[in-house]
Amino acid sequence: MGSKYRVVPQLLDVISGLEPRRVLDAFSGSGVVSYALKANGVEVVANDFLNFAATIARATTENSEARLSEDQIGAMTSSRLDDRDFVRSTFAGLYFPPDDLAFIDGAWSHIDGMVGYERDIAISSLCLAASRKQPRGVFTVTDGRYDDGRRAMHTPLAVLFAEAAREYNATVFDNGRASRVTCGDVFSIDPDGCDVVYLDPPYAPPRDDNDYIKRYHFLEGLATYWRGQEILHNTMTKKIRKRPTPFGSKRTIRDALRRTFERFNEQALVLSYSTNSVPDETEIVALLKEARRDVVCYAVPHRYHFGTHSAATRRQANELIFVASR
Numbered sequence: 001m002g003s004k005y006r007v008v009p010q011l012l013d014v015i016s017g018l019e020p021r022r023v024l025d026a027f028s029g030s031g032v033v034s035y036a037l038k039a040n041g042v043e044v045v046a047n048d049f050l051n052f053a054a055t056i057a058r059a060t061t062e063n064s065e066a067r068l069s070e071d072q073i074g075a076m077t078s079s080r081l082d083d084r085d086f087v088r089s090t091f092a093g094l095y096f097p098p099d100d101l102a103f104i105d106g107a108w109s110h111i112d113g114m115v116g117y118e119r120d121i122a123i124s125s126l127c128l129a130a131s132r133k134q135p136r137g138v139f140t141v142t143d144g145r146y147d148d149g150r151r152a153m154h155t156p157l158a159v160l161f162a163e164a165a166r167e168y169n170a171t172v173f174d175n176g177r178a179s180r181v182t183c184g185d186v187f188s189i190d191p192d193g194c195d196v197v198y199l200d201p202p203y204a205p206p207r208d209d210n211d212y213i214k215r216y217h218f219l220e221g222l223a224t225y226w227r228g229q230e231i232l233h234n235t236m237t238k239k240i241r242k243r244p245t246p247f248g249s250k251r252t253i254r255d256a257l258r259r260t261f262e263r264f265n266e267q268a269l270v271l272s273y274s275t276n277s278v279p280d281e282t283e284i285v286a287l288l289k290e291a292r293r294d295v296v297c298y299a300v301p302h303r304y305h306f307g308t309h310s311a312a313t314r315r316q317a318n319e320l321i322f323v324a325s326r
């Protein structure tokens, strides 16, 4: 959701044009923009306040050499180091069949003994496998109602995990620079040494608030084995408590954007925006002009997938990239 995968080439063009030494990707999400910048030789600081997002960025952008060995992948998919059953019992009857839930417990019995980037790749692979198996990759539905016959929905999670681990292994490379990742609120990032800040906050849609936890709670739980997360046991989906963010609500986003532009006062700003969000385009320009003298807008035609039903409708939205500098 909200991944900038399709507009990466345009973003790279715009950001490279600023000739940055170090770029802060303050809302890194899937990590695709950070990774693409790394692939272009840039040093990156990636940040997201969700653990699963920060873990993926560590595995792919910060990590420049560690991989999971075939022995490790084999052990994780065929054995368990203890008889824990937290996932199997907590999520019984939800999302995945019992064997898959038991596999997650077993996989975590190995992950608990792992450190560093190998651990990050293992967790990222679990998250990717789970999101590939789950209909539309979002955890708002708990059963197979949306079975669209995709192979992933009928493949054991352990097999999807092994595939994902090999794919993550293949992303690992060294661009000669020391990129790093933080996991925290945007207002706690230290931007020192960064000359460009890329901002892709979770804008609220016009008639709703933007709640990532509602859709991705299972991945955030999976990335932490639900440690430090409060499961709301009275919810059908067994979601975790929402992480409040002022960017997800129409009431608070303007002030949040204003404070963000101030916080990164020393840096040039590159802001992603799609035209069907709140606040609208003219307000965004006004907010940017409060903070920077020079504001330029690039328009990228972009297709979004809309709708919460199987017959999702498509509509054309315009993806904008604002560049604001002194």
Ligand SMILES: C[S@@+](CC[C@H](N)C(=O)[O-])C[C@H]1O[C@@H](n2cnc3c(N)ncnc32)[C@H](O)[C@@H]1O
Pocket (backbone or CB within 6 Å): 001, 002, 003, 004, 005, 026, 027, 028, 029, 030, 031, 032, 033, 047, 048, 049, 050, 053, 184, 185, 186, 187, 200, 201, 202, 203, 212, 245, 246, 247
């Ligand atoms: C639109 S997504 C970013 C997508 C990303 N550019 C990509 O291409 O995948 C917004 C991200 O902001 C994160 N986020 C929301 N509020 C935040 C906050 N206050 N501080 C840090 N991250 C936040 C969310 O977890 C989400 O991953």
